[in-house]
Amino acid sequence: MPSAGKTPDAGVEGTQAAAGAPEETGTLAVEATGIHKWFGTAHVLDDVSLKVASGEVVVLIGPSGSGKTTLLRCLNHLERIDRGRLLINGHLIGYRENARGELREDNEAEIARQRREIGFVFQHFNLFPHLTAEQNIALAPVRVRKVPRAQALDEARRLLARVGLDDKRGSYPSQLSGGQRQRVAIARALAMRPRLMLFDEPTSALDPEMVGEVLAVMRELASDGMTMVVASHEMGFARGVADRVVMMDAGQIIEAGPPAQVLDSPAHERTQAFLSKVLH
Amino acid sequence: MTFDWSFFAHLLFHPPGSFVQGAIRTIYLAVIAQALGVALGLLLALWRRSRLLPLRVLAGGYIWLVRGTPLLVQAVIIYDGSSALGLYSFGTLSVGPVSVPGVVQAGIVTLALNEGAYMAEIMRAAINSVDKGQAEAAESLGMRRRQAMRHVVLPQAMRVVIPPLGNEFNNMLKVTSLLSVIGLQELFLAAQDYNSATFRTFEIFLVTAIYYIVMTTAWSLVQAAIERRLQARGGDLVATVPLRQRLFSGGTSGAGPAIGAEQLRGAR
Numbered sequence: 001m002p003s004a005g006k007t008p009d010a011g012v013e014g015t016q017a018a019a020g021a022p023e024e025t026g027t028l029a030v031e032a033t034g035i036h037k038w039f040g041t042a043h044v045l046d047d048v049s050l051k052v053a054s055g056e057v058v059v060l061i062g063p064s065g066s067g068k069t070t071l072l073r074c075l076n077h078l079e080r081i082d083r084g085r086l087l088i089n090g091h092l093i094g095y096r097e098n099a100r101g102e103l104r105e106d107n108e109a110e111i112a113r114q115r116r117e118i119g120f121v122f123q124h125f126n127l128f129p130h131l132t133a134e135q136n137i138a139l140a141p142v143r144v145r146k147v148p149r150a151q152a153l154d155e156a157r158r159l160l161a162r163v164g165l166d167d168k169r170g171s172y173p174s175q176l177s178g179g180q181r182q183r184v185a186i187a188r189a190l191a192m193r194p195r196l197m198l199f200d201e202p203t204s205a206l207d208p209e210m211v212g213e214v215l216a217v218m219r220e221l222a223s224d225g226m227t228m229v230v231a232s233h234e235m236g237f238a239r240g241v242a243d244r245v246v247m248m249d250a251g252q253i254i255e256a257g258p259p260a261q262v263l264d265s266p267a268h269e270r271t272q273a274f275l276s277k278v279l280h
Numbered sequence: 281m282t283f284d285w286s287f288f289a290h291l292l293f294h295p296p297g298s299f300v301q302g303a304i305r306t307i308y309l310a311v312i313a314q315a316l317g318v319a320l321g322l323l324l325a326l327w328r329r330s331r332l333l334p335l336r337v338l339a340g341g342y343i344w345l346v347r348g349t350p351l352l353v354q355a356v357i358i359y360d361g362s363s364a365l366g367l368y369s370f371g372t373l374s375v376g377p378v379s380v381p382g383v384v385q386a387g388i389v390t391l392a393l394n395e396g397a398y399m400a401e402i403m404r405a406a407i408n409s410v411d412k413g414q415a416e417a418a419e420s421l422g423m424r425r426r427q428a429m430r431h432v433v434l435p436q437a438m439r440v441v442i443p444p445l446g447n448e449f450n451n452m453l454k455v456t457s458l459l460s461v462i463g464l465q466e467l468f469l470a471a472q473d474y475n476s477a478t479f480r481t482f483e484i485f486l487v488t489a490i491y492y493i494v495m496t497t498a499w500s501l502v503q504a505a506i507e508r509r510l511q512a513r514g515g516d517l518v519a520t521v522p523l524r525q526r527l528f529s530g531g532t533s534g535a536g537p538a539i540g541a542e543q544l545r546g547a548r
Contacts, residue, residue, distance in 0.1 A: 078416055108425060116422035126417035130435050140421035143431060192421055 027090035029054045029196045029227040035084035044070045046251035057222045059238040060231040062248035068231035072198045076118040119189030119197040125181045127173040134169040137188045159187035179210030199230040247271045288483040302470030310452040313391030321399020346397035359386035359462040387459040406437040446503035
């Protein structure tokens with residue numbers, strides 16, 4: 001059952017959110033319990049707990065520096081966690097538990113294997129500039145999933161069509177607009193057929209007129225039933241697509257619930273303050 | 281003695297066989313040593329980034345030693361020193377119809393070992409110049425660190441390496457002359473021998489200088505053609521940012537000078 005937060009009120013919100021969550025949950029896509037993370041002396045994640053059911057779309061909101069990006073990066077082990085327990089698709093990620101119940105960092109091969117199931121979309125796209133759009137998409141399937149090259153390129157073209165870029169398969173990233181690059185980046189992540197997609201402020205680096213095309217792709221992905229965790233300042237997207245909105249501040253989840261509730265009648269005053277800034 | 285024009289012109293356009301052979305030897309010494317040096321440099325650069333401390337120490341120590349001692353001294357140690365100590369003597373090596381004199385082998389080994397240390401630093405800077413997000417993107421797709429390095433980071437780093445590599449090879453062509461000290465008959469030693477027979481020192485070494493400049497100029501044309509081709513193939517990585525900035529911007533540490541491709545693009 002999805003629930004979030006450690007403060008009592010957030011817990012209540014989480015319980016209510018469960019009503020709106022999909023029924024056929026099975027294993028949870030994300031089950032984070034008491035996650036702590038320090039950068040030096042900065043406590044960037046402070047006892048974060050978050051459950052995401054399979055098929056659910058969760059949007060993380062909060063001021064910059066609140067820990068949204070770090071939390072997402074922990075979810076596919078781009079960052080280590082310092083304390084807590086993190087299960088992705090029912091398995092510990094990045095760590096292995098020994099007989100005494102202690103966590104040890106997993107070996108690199110195992111971490112890489114787990115990451116295949118988790119797509120990650122970066123704020124700055126991080127497309128491979130030396131490869132064309134279709135090569136960007138086909139690289140990991142060929143090298144990691146060992147799909148034959150021709151087949152991987154076929155699939156890359158299908159994915160490009162899905163994000164509305166079938167005419168750009170031979171283009172290099174430098175020849176694409178920001179919105180087009182981000183759509184290629186989404187297609188690249190989808191090519192590994194992930195069960196969970198993480199988006200780290202996917203539209204923050206875009207010119208305003210390009211935000212819509214990226215959000216449209218994400219909307220369609222959500223309606224196809226993809227499990228998604230999205231850090232975003234796009235309140236329209238959160239309202240329309242999210243099953244749950246999670247508000248973070250100072251490394252903590254301070255409030256979570258259905259979008260109508262968190263966005264329209266936030267319980268926490270820091271949420272109110274944040275929303276009044278981004279909505280106006 | 282006045283400048284002997286006819287001697288000069290004759291030497292320039294009708295050089296003795298020893299000159300021609302010396303020049304050819306200079307070229308193939310440089311080509312082989314540079315190729316080996318690039319391979320060694322790549323290996324050392326990767327070792328310096330390894331997670332295994334012994335490899336890092338080994339590579340760092342090697343680079344420190346080689347860059348801290350003169351090539352001339354290295355050549356003498358490798359050829360004469362190792363033989364005098366009974367460690368190893370370079371003898372003639374015959375492979376089919378080709379026989380390679382020991383001194384040529386020692387020359388190639390010296391230049392390659394020396395060049396490897398310098399190439400390692402160039403490779404390291406080039407690898408660091410690739411935005412950290414590139415490796416992260418590759419790893420987020422399930423690639424191993426090694427795969428990310430091979431398929432994503434190195435191809436981008438190599439484009440950055442081309443201009444300084446050209447510089448290194450230009451230098452290599454000239455530095456072969458130092459091997460005359462171990463008696464390797466390349467262009468410079470051929471000139472010296474010819475000089476001791478004729479004593480037309482100025483004319484002889486002027487012609488020698490002209491030979492070197494013809495070789496380095498020819499190379500710079502080849503290099504320009506290579507860079508043009510790289511640019512034509514969709515990669516505008518090399519073209520837009522000056523070499524110095526590309527390699528050394530973002531400070532001195534290895535902490536990833538921030539000139540990822542995306543940022544290059546953004547800057548335009």
